Amino acid sequence: MLQQPRQTALVIEDDALMRDLVSEILRRAGYQVHEAVYGLDGMAQFTALVPELVVADVFMPGRDGIEVLRESKQRNPATGVVVISGGSPLIPRMDFLEVASKLGADAVVAKPFSPADLLAAVTPSNWDKGGKICPLNRATANVA
Secondary structure (H helix, E strand, O other): OOOOOOOEEEEEOOOHHHHHHHHHHHHHOOOEEEEEOOHHHHHHHHHHHOOOEEEEEOOOOOOOHHHHHHHHHHHOOOOEEEEEEOOOOOOOHHHHHHHHHHOOOOEEEEOOOOHHHHHHHOOHHHOOOOOOOOOOOHHHHOOO
C-alpha cells in the first residue's frame, strides 16, 4: 500500500518553547516539520522547501510575521499561511491578527491557544477565502 507523502510545514517562531510546541502539534498531526527562529531564516528555508504550510509569529526580529506572510504568498500563493500572535504590551494582538487576515493569511490564532485551535487553523477546509479572521477561539471570535 502506497503512503501519501507527508505535507511539509515550516514553523517560524523566535520563542523556543512556542516553536517546539507548534512543531510538536504539527508533527503529531502528520506534518514533516521544519523550523526557523527568525523570519529571514524562515524565508531562506521557504525557498528550498516550498512548504504546503507556514506558521509564523508576528513579532520577530529582522523580518516579522507580516513580512513573512506577504513574501510567502508572493512566492507561492498555494502555500497556506497561519499567523499567530500574543500581541505586544503597547498594541492589542487582535490589531496585528486583523492586519494579517486582511493581507491574505489563511487563518490567524491568538496566543495562548490549544492544540485543537492550532489544528483547526491549519485545516484548509476551515480557511475563509474572503480574507477575514477565522473565528477559531474566544480571542478571535468577536473580530470579523
